[in-house]
Amino acid sequence: MTVGDDGTPRSGAQVLRDLVAQGVLADQVGVDFLGIGEHHRPDFAVSAPDVVLAGLATATERIRLGSAVTVLSSDDPIRVFQRFATIDALSGGRGEVILGRGSFTESFPLFGLDLGDYERLFSEKLDLFSRLLTEQPVTWEGTVRPPLRDQEVFPRTEAGLTAWIAVGGSPQSVVRAASYRLPLMLAIIGGPAQRFAPFADLYRRALTELGAEPLPVGVHSPGHVAETDEQAREELYPHFKANRDRIGAERGWGPMSLEEFHSEITHGALYVGSPETVARKIAATVRTLGLDRFDLKYASGPMPHSQLMRSVELYGTRVIPLVRELLAEG
Structure with a gap:
């Protein structure tokens, strides 16, 4: 949820628009x-990202559209595939799905699921989803849903559905992504990016040992872009802190201090500043981890729509071209 420029909360409907x-x-x-x-x-505001993505599929021309993430544990793999295959069709082949367990658990009681089945739900549903990606008749049996026997699933895509697995940083999850031969998205939301280098290396080694072709590795981290470093920090801090403190109160974390905020920008996972500052930090992360993709989580807390729009504009017109220039320099 966000606020207007005057600090007044916007409705969920307006946030979606x-x-x-x-x-x-x-x-x-x-x-x-x-x-x-x-x-x-x-x-x-968003409980059904696929519906918003379907709307964007017909309102955009070139951008790829996906989830970040789809909480597969509390959804049905067949319906997830069908919805994102539909987005892929509406967008002319630009649909993607990033599968994960998510960092929140509200969907489990909402849909009548037991958190005690957390691992089993994700493991079995991922196994089924990986088979759906072949777009061939599926035979599958598990404990979390009825079995399938030579079941065809529609709609089929024109060139296959792109699917990633999002991982928070456990070796088992990294190896699992490799075992299903799906691209890896590392969610780095705190601390220096270089501490995730062992996970990227483990993923690549696992693919090699499995005899699989190299696959993309990406990173997802929060940030904000403004004209200057000072402006970006001043705009983001109250909203980032509000979001972090609300979640922290639920999970037993202490309130975020200004010093911690600045430390995460300087040494950690916050990509905040002018276009030049953010571009340099992204390029450094890409080089350190050998990334194929970097996703900036540009919305954190109740930041006003106008500031989010300016951040998106600067990211597209100045940050991305500069990152490419820096990486081309070697």
């Missing part, structure tokens, strides 16, 4: 991918 406007702008200014998260709580 604003998100579509942000996606259209991202398409126009050269951003390559827009990912929309899934939440089932009052401080987030």
